[in-house]
Amino acid sequence: MNSRRDRRSSRAVLFDGIEEGGVRASYNAHEIDEHGNEKAIDGLQDRVNILKRLTGDIHGELETHNRLLDKMGHNMDDSRGTLYGSMDRFKKVFQTKSNRHMAALVASFIAFFFLIYYLIRYLSAI
Template sequence: MSYRRETRASKAALVDGYNSIEEGGLGASSSYSSDITEHENDEALDSLKDRVFFLKQLSGDIHDEVRSHNRFLDRMGNEMDASRGILSGTLNRFKMVFERKSGRGMCKLVGFLVTFFILFYYLIRVLRHSM
């Protein structure tokens, strides 16, 4: 606290010296006006400290949020890579099936069954809505 008083005293001396120089050295400076401006400066400084503290907290929160999102995106990227590996393996198996003549017949049969079940599903759905 004494440091603050010393700072205030030195600031007041500077302001008083500046005022006396401005007025031509007549020494008519007022300590009351310097106390008011000092008080306003302290209030402005306190307000600025509060704003800086708030911005520091806000930037810390943003940093934490960004770090959390980066971890989430990394996990999602790893899962996508794993899915890509599984999908490419499945596509390679389909290629092997299509290359065999018996595999083509099997694919036609699977296609027919899928089409049959889709038509059956829509038929049941239409009948339910018409009742």
Template sequence: MNSRRDRNARVALFDGIEEGGIRASSSYSSHEIDEQENDRAVDGLQDRVNLLKRAMNLDRCTDRMIKVLKLLSGDIHEEVESHNLMLDRMGNDMDTSRGVLSGTMDKFKKVFETKSSRRMLTLVASFVVIFLVIYYLTR
């Protein structure tokens, strides 16, 4: 009975193992393990390839953004230059106006120095004020 039980145990233990015994079975599982490792390696490489593609796309986007920023900075530079020229011209015009106004003030001083000119100025100023009052009243 013992031998029968041993035989049943042996059959249960080695059930499904082909000729070649344990070595055939272990080579099969090592083949499976190799395939799983290869699949993992392929997946890892695929992930790396995807990351590299994303990085390349980011590099392209970055290059485009740099080109756009260069164009914008060039436009800003041109705009600043044109405004600087405009301000220089305006400063020159103000200097010219200051010269003209100082000459006009000198002439007014001469007019106010004489008594007859003062009377004429008060007469003209009164007519202007009367005209403005009548204009606003009729309006």
């Protein structure tokens, strides 16, 4: 900022003796443009700072969401493993029960045939 003041003071020294004319008017126009540029630069800096904070917030949200999705994925994998384990146990239970049921059914048929056989034999003997 000091260099800008030095430039202005050196210009004032150079053009001090010149009457109000074209040179002085162009210097004022340049000063006005420079002042407008400074305001525009300040406005841009504010916007850049806002965008920087906004992108930082978005990055933080994305990191949080990624962590939540990772946890959910791990939980889904764990529940899938538990479900497969439960299904395997149910299959074993149903297979053993169906085998037992089938064995009981076969045993009851054999017992029924022996009963009929002895009844027929007993009745034919009488």
